[in-house]
Amino acid sequence: MDYNTIISSIEENIATITINRPTKLNALNKETISELHEAFKSLDKNPQVRVIILTGSGEKAFVAGADISEFADFSAEQGATLAAHGQEILFDFVQNLSKPVIAAVNGFALGGGLELAMACHIRVASDNAKMGLPEVTLGLIPGYGGTQRLPQLVGKGRAMEMILTAGMITAEEALNIGLVNHVVAQTELLSFCESIALKIVKNAPLAISKAIHAINANYRDGENGFDTEIKYFGQSFGTKDFKEGSAAFLEKRKAQFTGE
Numbered sequence: 001m002d003y004n005t006i007i008s009s010i011e012e013n014i015a016t017i018t019i020n021r022p023t024k025l026n027a028l029n030k031e032t033i034s035e036l037h038e039a040f041k042s043l044d045k046n047p048q049v050r051v052i053i054l055t056g057s058g059e060k061a062f063v064a065g066a067d068i069s070e071f072a073d074f075s076a077e078q079g080a081t082l083a084a085h086g087q088e089i090l091f092d093f094v095q096n097l098s099k100p101v102i103a104a105v106n107g108f109a110l111g112g113g114l115e116l117a118m119a120c121h122i123r124v125a126s127d128n129a130k131m132g133l134p135e136v137t138l139g140l141i142p143g144y145g146g147t148q149r150l151p152q153l154v155g156k157g158r159a160m161e162m163i164l165t166a167g168m169i170t171a172e173e174a175l176n177i178g179l180v181n182h183v184v185a186q187t188e189l190l191s192f193c194e195s196i197a198l199k200i201v202k203n204a205p206l207a208i209s210k211a212i213h214a215i216n217a218n219y220r221d222g223e224n225g226f227d228t229e230i231k232y233f234g235q236s237f238g239t240k241d242f243k244e245g246s247a248a249f250l251e252k253r254k255a256q257f258t259g260e
Contacts, residue, residue, distance in 0.1 A: 005032040008039045013050040014197045015043045018057050025064035026056040028112045037089040044097050050205055051197035055104035062105045063113025083143035091144045094119040098209035100200055104193045105129050106186055115144040124193050125171040126186035132168035154179050204241035205259035
């Protein structure tokens, strides 16, 4: 499928999605959000894809925020609809995807950009990255999950400070508070993310999917994460991947998983 605002490619079971609006610092607009949804949905269904890497084009920004020009004159009702729709088709969609998504955060990740990175399962930042949720400077609050995911990742106190001051933090600060998993030189960012992806690719795809859903279950209201873990643990015994994995272990060989 051809896209106007993103680039999607696949190599060695690893897909890479690049948000490609460099003149707008890769800001999210309606078209970009819609195309990202379609790309993630397509890759999630593609059996050749085991891991997805998400990044931004150029060296300045992962995503520098949302395209404010699209909603500057919105009413309260339109604003709520904007947030609900965006969360449903992109941010929650990515968080609950059955395949791991690694955010390669190159440069600025602000507002919706940081919210998108936080929706991914793993985050790696370039050493020049800057992150923040500056929505209160516009008279808004984060609307794509920022008030929920940031406290989950860094704790309530630090999240309060970041959101209420609208301050940006460096990549090293993000690493120290647990907002990102790793910080590397910008020239090494994609290759480092690919090295993580290759480690994941070696493992059982169905188990990876079930692990993602079990981990996410702990953060859903009304769902008992331990019960979800027990359910998926039991289901794993009925898969061909478990039979292959256990046989390979006992036979002291590398497993060849098929995702069945």
